[in-house]
Amino acid sequence: MNASAPATQPPSPYSSALATSNVETHTLSVLVDNEPGVLARVVGLFSGRGYNIESLTVAEVAHGEHLSRITIVTSGTPEAIEQIRHQLERLVPVHKVNDLTIEKPFIQRELAMIKVRGKGENRNEALRLSDAFRARVIDATTESFVFELTGAPSKIDQFVELMRPIGLVELARTGVAAISRGPETI
Amino acid sequence: MAKQMTGAEMVVEALKDQGVDTVFGYPGGAVLPIYDALFHQNSVRHVLVRHEQGAGHAAEGYARSTGKVGVLLVTSGPGATNAVTALTDALLDSIPLVCITGQVPTHLIGSDAFQECDTTGITRSCTKHNYLVRNVADLPRILHEAFYVASHGRPGPVLVDIPKDVQFAAGTYTGPSNVQHKTYQPRVKGDIEKIRQLVEMMKVAKKPVFYTGGGVINAGPKASMLLRELVGLTNFPITSTLMGLGAYPASGKNWLGMLGMHGTYEANHAMHDCDLMICVGARFDDRITGRLDAFSPRSRKAHIDIDPSSINKVVKVDLGIIGDCAYVLEDMVRLWRSSAAQADKAALAQWWGQIDGWRQKKSLAYGPSKTTIKPQHAIRRLYELTKNRKTFITTEVGQHQMWAAQHYGFEEPNRWMTSGGLGTMGYGLPAAIGVQMAHPEALVVDIAGEASILMNMQEMSTALQYRLPVKVFILNNSYMGMVRQWQELLHGGRYSESYSEALPDFVKLAEAYGGHGIRCSDPNDLDAAIQEMIDSPKAVIFDCVVDKQENCFPMIPSGKAHNEMILADLSDDAGIELGSVIDERGKLLV
Numbered sequence: 001m002n003a004s005a006p007a008t009q010p011p012s013p014y015s016s017a018l019a020t021s022n023v024e025t026h027t028l029s030v031l032v033d034n035e036p037g038v039l040a041r042v043v044g045l046f047s048g049r050g051y052n053i054e055s056l057t058v059a060e061v062a063h064g065e066h067l068s069r070i071t072i073v074t075s076g077t078p079e080a081i082e083q084i085r086h087q088l089e090r091l092v093p094v095h096k097v098n099d100l101t102i103e104k105p106f107i108q109r110e111l112a113m114i115k116v117r118g119k120g121e122n123r124n125e126a127l128r129l130s131d132a133f134r135a136r137v138i139d140a141t142t143e144s145f146v147f148e149l150t151g152a153p154s155k156i157d158q159f160v161e162l163m164r165p166i167g168l169v170e171l172a173r174t175g176v177a178a179i180s181r182g183p184e185t186i
Numbered sequence: 187m188a189k190q191m192t193g194a195e196m197v198v199e200a201l202k203d204q205g206v207d208t209v210f211g212y213p214g215g216a217v218l219p220i221y222d223a224l225f226h227q228n229s230v231r232h233v234l235v236r237h238e239q240g241a242g243h244a245a246e247g248y249a250r251s252t253g254k255v256g257v258l259l260v261t262s263g264p265g266a267t268n269a270v271t272a273l274t275d276a277l278l279d280s281i282p283l284v285c286i287t288g289q290v291p292t293h294l295i296g297s298d299a300f301q302e303c304d305t306t307g308i309t310r311s312c313t314k315h316n317y318l319v320r321n322v323a324d325l326p327r328i329l330h331e332a333f334y335v336a337s338h339g340r341p342g343p344v345l346v347d348i349p350k351d352v353q354f355a356a357g358t359y360t361g362p363s364n365v366q367h368k369t370y371q372p373r374v375k376g377d378i379e380k381i382r383q384l385v386e387m388m389k390v391a392k393k394p395v396f397y398t399g400g401g402v403i404n405a406g407p408k409a410s411m412l413l414r415e416l417v418g419l420t421n422f423p424i425t426s427t428l429m430g431l432g433a434y435p436a437s438g439k440n441w442l443g444m445l446g447m448h449g450t451y452e453a454n455h456a457m458h459d460c461d462l463m464i465c466v467g468a469r470f471d472d473r474i475t476g477r478l479d480a481f482s483p484r485s486r487k488a489h490i491d492i493d494p495s496s497i498n499k500v501v502k503v504d505l506g507i508i509g510d511c512a513y514v515l516e517d518m519v520r521l522w523r524s525s526a527a528q529a530d531k532a533a534l535a536q537w538w539g540q541i542d543g544w545r546q547k548k549s550l551a552y553g554p555s556k557t558t559i560k561p562q563h564a565i566r567r568l569y570e571l572t573k574n575r576k577t578f579i580t581t582e583v584g585q586h587q588m589w590a591a592q593h594y595g596f597e598e599p600n601r602w603m604t605s606g607g608l609g610t611m612g613y614g615l616p617a618a619i620g621v622q623m624a625h626p627e628a629l630v631v632d633i634a635g636e637a638s639i640l641m642n643m644q645e646m647s648t649a650l651q652y653r654l655p656v657k658v659f660i661l662n663n664s665y666m667g668m669v670r671q672w673q674e675l676l677h678g679g680r681y682s683e684s685y686s687e688a689l690p691d692f693v694k695l696a697e698a699y700g701g702h703g704i705r706c707s708d709p710n711d712l713d714a715a716i717q718e719m720i721d722s723p724k725a726v727i728f729d730c731v732v733d734k735q736e737n738c739f740p741m742i743p744s745g746k747a748h749n750e751m752i753l754a755d756l757s758d759d760a761g762i763e764l765g766s767v768i769d770e771r772g773k774l775l776v
Binding site: 033036037040041044048079082083086087089090091092093094095 | 306307310311314315318335367368369370493494495497498499502
């Protein structure tokens with residue numbers, strides 16, 4: 001999901017010197033009121049202001065208080081990321097924004113379901129690889145498997161690439177959820 | 187006080203409880219229950235506009251001239267979409283509005299019903315916040331919250347979309363007591379340590395400048411008083427954005443005039459050469475900064491703003507202070523006084539000497555004429571003839587707006603209503619109506635262009651209905667002047683679609699509406715004609731026929747820095763050849 005203009009825009013005379021510094025990837029945790037339209041507000045902010053969304057997940061985390069947690073992986077210069085954080089904080093239903101990448105250390109996890117179709121040796125190879133990656137078989141037929149794999153996005157990327165030549169036909173990924181290490185909470 | 191009533195009655199009750207005395211609106215099917223509730227009471231006055239955009243701008247004029255929240259009430263579908271321009275305008279200029287829209291009944295939402303639109307979806311990005319009320323039990327809380335969000339922190343428009351069945355449903359109304367919003371609690375008091383740092387920076391500054399904006403106006407009259415006091419104490423020069431005019435008086439000795447694309451030579455050069463820039467309630471807009479990588483290259487910059495996202499958004503500053511301008515200015519004045527602080531007087535004297543050199547350029551000068559009315563001259567005469575009474579000025583958008591900002595002297599805050607951020611043609615007349623509703627005894631003048639005024643001309647009818655003696659002062663040069671100026675400067679004088687063809691006879695048009703029409707094209711008659719306009723008890727359209735060729739100078743060409751601004755070439759009426767001044771990248775800019 002790439003909401004921004006291409007990165008190869010010509011430099012504008014109005015564009016600030018800030019834009020030339022390094023692009024970083026950050027993981028933001030956003031605690032919001034779980035009310036209608038809140039996700040549209042967040043996503044609309046990113047598209048409207050030309051920020052990137054590399055991954056976005058959302059689910060209710062406190063049913064009684066109607067709180068949802070949105071995890072956004074975004075990229076930009078440090079100044080742009082700071083601006084994104086302030087813009088998110090400006091939204092009325094937003095309780096809290098934490099930049100986990102700055103506050104580190106933190107853990108990122110993603111879940112993927114991978115459908116592989118094939119017969120013969122490819123089938124065995126798929127099973128061996130899934131074992132090596134600690135993926136679980138959650139559905140099986142005589143000509144297919146569905147594997148469930150949880151891990152850092154890079155691990156899932158790696159598994160997916162290995163599965164492609166031996167029969168990967170469909171892929172579903174949840175996007176990244178993230179939490180800080182240690183006893184502290186956001 | 188908990189009371190049983192319908193949703194529609196709650197709306198009117200909440201308006202009363204929020205101290206709203208005037209609502210601008212237009213009825214329609216989905217708001218009829220609210221109009222019925224309005225019918226049964228006398229404490230909230232409804233002003234019937236002729237187009238919902240007019241309701242929005244009128245509410246903006248009302249809000250900006252009073253410091254209160256402006257309210258508009260419109261129906262679903264086209265009522266809501268017509269209000270979108272005004273909501274966006276209010277968002278960009280930080281004007282507190284509450285917009286109440288009717289919606290089709292909840293069971294029809296999503297069915298493409300008659301006059302249905304996704305109002306909250308459409309207005310999500312042009313409001314500070316919006317609500318769709320699905321249950322009458324939530325309505326009182328949401329209404330009070332809407333006023334809270336609109337007026338607290340950086341002000342802005344808030345929309346409440348109320349389906350018709352919710353307006354009819356009965357529920358329990360509760361008053362606005364103890365609105366403690368669970369998430370939205372903006373900080374108003376600045377960090378005192380940072381303010382102390384700023385005062386220290388001010389003590390040693392050799393070339394300081396105050397750069398102030400609409401945030402000072404929004405912080406209330408007290409902020410303007412404190413700003414004047416601080417400028418007096420420090421003897422620092424001060425300039426302001428378009429939105430901030432009037433916070434410091436134009437007659438004040440430290441005033442440099444407006445800065446930015448059409449700001450004065452001295453203001454822009456002071457910004458470029460300063461060593462300390464103190465930005466108070468302004469946001470480094472592209473009209474202000476010009477080319478960013480050449481923006482004030484040798485200065486340390488401090489930025490005071492209530493909105494944390496404004497700080498470091500376009501210009502990286504050395505010191506950011508988050509807080510309401512009035513609170514921060516109060517602390518600055520107190521710290522300056524209590525520490526018996528002194529500015530570097532010798533350095534300051536030298537700085538003022540440099541500024542006086544820039545002032546000698548007389549960047550607002552224009553070529554006088556005995557035969558045609560120069561638009562700048564018209565504004566100056568309007569100022570001279572209205573300065574001794576309580577006068578409010580609104581504008582449309584274009585050359586006339588810049589000339590008004592340059593040549594009308596604003597002495598007080600809240601007297602100047604203009605569309606700055608969005609640049610909305612058609613803003614001025616409805617805004618003037620809103621101002622006049624709030625200040626019935628004052629003189630309210632919409633300085634207009636002949637093209638802009640036609641965008642919301644229908645509101646003359648509103649002015650007449652409520653006997654509002656607003657004055658529409660049209661600088662008529664038969665062109666969309668600013669478009670023509672850019673076409674002249676950037677597109678080889680190919681005036682594509684910028685000539686005002688088939689204009690109405692504005693005098694007859696005024697009379698057709700029941701107002702008074704005046705035309706003047708001779709500079710010798712101008713004063714008498716302006717006096718006639720002022721003295722008329724009616725709404726007036728003044729068709730001031732001005733020089734067609736006049737361009738608005740000085741000007742920072744697109745993509746250039748503050749110290750590369752160009753001045754009017756008074757020796758040569760053919761004007762300036764700018765095609766060579768603005769490079770290809772500059773031409774891409776607006």
